[in-house]
Amino acid sequence: MEYKTIDDNEIHEECGVFGVFNVKNASELTYYALHAMQHRGQEGCGIVTTDGTRLYGHRGVGMVKEIFHEQELRYCKGDFAIGHVRYSTAGGSGPNNVQPFMFNHSTGDFGLCHNGNIVNSKQIREKLEMNGSIFQSTSDTEILAHLIKKDVTKSRIEAIKEALNTLKGGFAFIVITKDKLYAMRDKNGLRPLSIGKMQDGYVISSETCAFDVIGAEFIRDVEPGEIVTFTKDGMSSTFYAKDRVNNICAMEYIYFSRPDSDICGVNVHASRKEAGRVLAQEAPVDADIVLGVPDSSLSAAVGYAEESGIPYEMGLIKNKYMGRTFIEPSQELRDKGVRMKLSPVRSIVKGKRIILIDDSIVRGTTSKKIVKMLRDMGALEVHMRIASPPMISPCFYGVDTNTYEELISAYNDVEKVREIIGCDSLAFLSHEGLKKATGISDMCMACFTGHYPTELFDSIKDANKESKF
Amino acid sequence: MEYKTIDDNEIHEECGVFGVFNVKNASELTYYALHAMQHRGQEGCGIVTTDGTRLYGHRGVGMVKEIFHEQELRYCKGDFAIGHVRYSTAGGSGPNNVQPFMFNHSTGDFGLCHNGNIVNSKQIREKLEMNGSIFQSTSDTEILAHLIKKDVTKSRIEAIKEALNTLKGGFAFIVITKDKLYAMRDKNGLRPLSIGKMQDGYVISSETCAFDVIGAEFIRDVEPGEIVTFTKDGMSSTFYAKDRVNNICAMEYIYFSRPDSDICGVNVHASRKEAGRVLAQEAPVDADIVLGVPDSSLSAAVGYAEESGIPYEMGLIKNKYMGRTFIEPSQELRDKGVRMKLSPVRSIVKGKRIILIDDSIVRGTTSKKIVKMLRDMGALEVHMRIASPPMISPCFYGVDTNTYEELISAYNDVEKVREIIGCDSLAFLSHEGLKKATGISDMCMACFTGHYPTELFDSIKDANKESKF
Amino acid sequence: MEYKTIDDNEIHEECGVFGVFNVKNASELTYYALHAMQHRGQEGCGIVTTDGTRLYGHRGVGMVKEIFHEQELRYCKGDFAIGHVRYSTAGGSGPNNVQPFMFNHSTGDFGLCHNGNIVNSKQIREKLEMNGSIFQSTSDTEILAHLIKKDVTKSRIEAIKEALNTLKGGFAFIVITKDKLYAMRDKNGLRPLSIGKMQDGYVISSETCAFDVIGAEFIRDVEPGEIVTFTKDGMSSTFYAKDRVNNICAMEYIYFSRPDSDICGVNVHASRKEAGRVLAQEAPVDADIVLGVPDSSLSAAVGYAEESGIPYEMGLIKNKYMGRTFIEPSQELRDKGVRMKLSPVRSIVKGKRIILIDDSIVRGTTSKKIVKMLRDMGALEVHMRIASPPMISPCFYGVDTNTYEELISAYNDVEKVREIIGCDSLAFLSHEGLKKATGISDMCMACFTGHYPTELFDSIKDANKESKF
């Protein structure tokens, strides 16, 4: 089974973070861990390490295996490291935004990386600039660095606490200095961050799949509003906020995370398979075969098949060898029927009534194409079943669905969506069904409900339109 | 679902071939088709085309997306093309062996590519050399070219027929000239070759998955011992041999082909899933979950789960972003538990009795590692079920298991293999079970039985030892 | 004739800058101009442009032709541009220091690049940090940006003036905003900066050779202490300092600049050839042939030969195709006599009394090697003649001879240097001879005299030792 690539779907999260404290070959461990979280961001990546004397950093635009080679890993010396994989919507200005950032400062150099989104970044930034700060990127991450250094007289931990209290939104930060690591999570717990044990040291990761890959053992999650500090005296904890709740992002289960990760203690594959089962109970349909859209919907498809007793088949194949240098088919060839990302298997699809499981629908354009391909290949009926509720509101916490316009379900009811997509029937998982599948009742489900767990500041204005629902 | 990469397993086939006759953008179609058959060979690839005036060729050591860019595809002009992906055991001398080969000849230039293995190549080669031929590669393919050109007074089709009658073994050849394409298959039908229709022209492919990708429609297979000629007057057929039988290689179903291909009319995924079902009937065991070794064993695992009623889970994850430039973990890191190719999911595996489905066992080293990883992660029991019979004999028809030594089952009975691998129980699919799964009774199953459908000449001597069984 | 590469010698300057105001294809012009100044810095390069709406930037570690391709030039849109080539002593932390820097600021984004060295950077930096500034690079350039933005209430030109008055050292800066370009030079005129006319716009360059390459016409130099502003109303001038003198760096003539550049109105090749003539008058010697160390010493060698009447021959050849990917000979091969950078021509050298002209001696290690090579090839006598005076003091204005230790002439008199190098006789050009060759009497000759035209702050402490002379 596989986790997803940048082209699978229409939504993307912005980043994964990783940290190593007191384990030899820290840069190499980070390399493998980032690689295991490559699905969280394929646009850029970086590593900053320290050997106690100085910081060493390397970052670049590209995948982990493209940016790091033996030379770069050797350069990044020491037993402490932080690393980052980045997804970005930006174009050519990308390189400036690739993390971790490094700052040279007479009170001690430090590095910083971050997953998530700050909703009041514009307000903070303007205020800092009026006081003489200048920014070299448009990244939220740089803001935290400026906040921490605004007043050099404060102790570092106090400066961090004050800085975090200024930030609103969903985030997970890791900070490295010459002798410490700090890991912190927003007070709503929107973005995940877990701690593992490895030999005499610790590792920190957006997803636990990275622990399995490097042989570390999961200990616990960083709590919402918590700052965990790693020093030569070990791990210690402090909280920067009082009102702390656990509103983990539901999309981590539905789409982002690797099936082998546990998010807030719940296995992602298991939650998806269960979502498929619940979906089969909520929206049964008579058909010949169950297909999943590879790769992220396969768990749900297996669950649906098991529950319904309708056989699960491999009727859609995803092309695995594509990559940066791959030549996309010309329009002329696409018109002829050349399909590269996904191709249906004629001998399986032909003459069949199909239940097609997908994890979510954003714009609906991919779904429309898949339904058409299946019909072109001779499918008699195509019944879409979506393993999550309709997305009706944009996300402001790190998922790149920023506007109502890009959400087909923000303007259309289910029947209208079905008509646009062109399938024979369409059903979504219910809100309750989603909670049941994960077993968690207080997830952030703002994209499905419109109820945001934080203030939104100006963000909502830029979301350009109000939903109809 | 995915097809396999070069690192999945311990066996490899040697190549895939593709041809286009009379379709515009022939080189581009070949590019996408070869890409869809990349799993059949990742060491090298090439394309030769013609625009009726001259031949254009490009080939290189690397994957399709690495060797071909827009420039190379533009250079390869015309509506006819042949293409090749190659797996090779050879080292640095590789480039000389990358196909298709092109030959400059005053009676007409031609190109040639080939899948399979000639068992009497050494004998033919020596004879040709004594008559003044010299060879620039060690490839069997070059032999056919020399045979065809040995006597320039013969008509081309007669020369080809005579040449093919000299060759013993398993093979599929495609030849391109400035105005014709020839597709041919050995008289035992050991290697697959299918014909599809696309607009006013034809396409030829080792696997039908390439047809689905480019939007072509399957017509029929090339028959054993048949030469199909494509000219401006269309497709015509002739046979070069009398004693023709259909001994398609069983490993095409078990391991080589993509799940979405139909080989000799049988869908590969369906045959694998059925093999899983039969295996569940033949070798049931009480356990908590069924896992498949990704990617080629997942179909069988789903079949086993469906038949047994034991849930199918994703407890082994294959790392998808690896590639040529990826840095392998050092021994030190591997000792620490860093695992890159396959990683078990601790939260799924821990405390479970596991049925582990794999498609085959060759050396047994990978199986041993997987069993150990699962136990390290807390599996209570590991029961291996193999969706094919024990491999007891080497293959001389294009699969790179050339010696008895590299086959664990050639020297050990099932119980001994179980002991080496370290699992709690082990069972293989029976010979009858395999036939039942594919519905084909006369496949070549020499690697499981030792009964070879052709003479073997000196090949068997090089297989270094006799089997115990 | 050629200009020099990074490996020619033992000294390096830190950068070249270029600007375009109001000429179409500004990024392309900058590309060719930077390429023409590649000898001034081969470690990194970058371009920032504007189309009046926003800034576009691209930069990277590598040569101009490696970092910029059509895609990057297309991305950098607009008719205004600044560009930079960088030489750096730093290792892996390089990328952060590659210029131009871009700053995102609510009062207007801007870009900045710089050639030279600020001697009080440490002092300024610490002061800025105490007030909340944080730095992402160790470059002096970032300091100017912080100084300019320290007080957002000031007009930009006032802010720049105040900032420049804070800086001590040798520098040439170019600043780009959405609608303006600013070009400025330190008040001692240590680093060169010239203005050219091209169609309706202007170009600015560290060296005039860039003007010849792009077809622009030289107008005048930026004056010491001058800020030239380019706006839609044309070019205007202001001065930020009162005590302005023209202390152009003598090494620009001796070593750094391309022979086809005019620095402060004096052609570099002409000054070198004249230096060779004066040297022949000052230090004649009876010999058979004159050789120059390629490439920067060839002009002087021709001058020496013309004046002395001793024939100029090509007895030392520089290997031109070397580059990043070139494999350096192993020690074993070097011991066997494999020479890659420079090789003597045996048939020219053998049995000859040689006058060897070099532009300067820094550490002396290269000179020693060349003398030995010539003797190994059969030279009877080797008389070194250096077309500049002995270097006895480090440079703090942008040349990377930072310590006394790396200057052989700081500790040794001429006879001792001759002994170390192993030549038969050695003579340097006199101070007066150098002035005569360039025709300029007030150049900065601090490296030859120890008389620095500015305060040195702490720099001199880091220069680790006092000279003996």
Next chain:
Amino acid sequence: MEYKTIDDNEIHEECGVFGVFNVKNASELTYYALHAMQHRGQEGCGIVTTDGTRLYGHRGVGMVKEIFHEQELRYCKGDFAIGHVRYSTAGGSGPNNVQPFMFNHSTGDFGLCHNGNIVNSKQIREKLEMNGSIFQSTSDTEILAHLIKKDVTKSRIEAIKEALNTLKGGFAFIVITKDKLYAMRDKNGLRPLSIGKMQDGYVISSETCAFDVIGAEFIRDVEPGEIVTFTKDGMSSTFYAKDRVNNICAMEYIYFSRPDSDICGVNVHASRKEAGRVLAQEAPVDADIVLGVPDSSLSAAVGYAEESGIPYEMGLIKNKYMGRTFIEPSQELRDKGVRMKLSPVRSIVKGKRIILIDDSIVRGTTSKKIVKMLRDMGALEVHMRIASPPMISPCFYGVDTNTYEELISAYNDVEKVREIIGCDSLAFLSHEGLKKATGISDMCMACFTGHYPTELFDSIKDANKESKF
């Protein structure tokens, strides 16, 4: 001083060869030697070595430093090697023609490389094909392999002798087997080949500059019509032809070879400088400065300046950092005056009467451009002086001037050429002057005289037109 690149001029030779016998690190030595001869061919290169057990080969399209890295050199094991750099007019079919070729043969594998051109290759090829040979390249080199192997009953040396007697034209071949090296030269001695000594072994090279680079010592040239064999018993010699003459190609002195090479015992730089002196005597003109077209004409320019007493200046600069990835200026930019390959120095050229020395004129297009550039930059007069006679006939021995049409002097007298080029006066070196410069009276000067030293077979027909002269 520098040797030339592929873009310098309008004529090109086809290749350089190198061999190593019995010296450790043979592949590395060959790497450095080929690199030193990169000017003889930049399209492709390759190395074949042996460790006595088998042959190892690697070759590719590109420069030496691009095709070979440590990995490839390590792969090419052993103390014997041959290597090749190739210039080719062909397009995409290049890879098949890159040398050395390797042949697998039951009587012993061998490798082969070649510099020059066979004039009766078409005739031999057709004859071989009628007897069953097939060719994978269009290279003359493959022909020799087929000829040698035509009759496997002959001893190798006898087979080589017979093969060479069949070939007409100019050539230098090196053959490698598992225990021998053979070096051979055509009986007219048209192409150069020299032998050097290195430790206990030998090296063989098209140019002696490679010996200086690797520290080998020149012994003697291979004689016209000689086959030199290197075995464990040392070096031995035999001749395959009776009528042997030394007609070394005059263009080796004028244009092809590096100035530091000795061809047939005469130093190339010295011969060029002398040609410049003779030219100054034959065609004096009153002017202010002498300029040479870099790089190959600089020696002649220095000679002309010395003889005439007119100062030699650097008024034309060649851009050294260009390469494969360099973006050529668009027409729009070229119209604006952007010049990349050569740029004149305005401050030197302006207001001057110029003597411009070039080594030769082929089509005349480059000369025309240079004259125009100099006038655009303000030159008062431009007097061209060419350091070789007018080229009136094509070359069939390895220089790519294959037709009369591409030779401006084949159709136009000197005055007409002057008019086309647009200079104020034009003069060529006389035939006698050329002989005087090199001191060799029996060079092949066919391109200047039309008197070819061999039969021409059909070649002359393809040269498309007769000369007027």
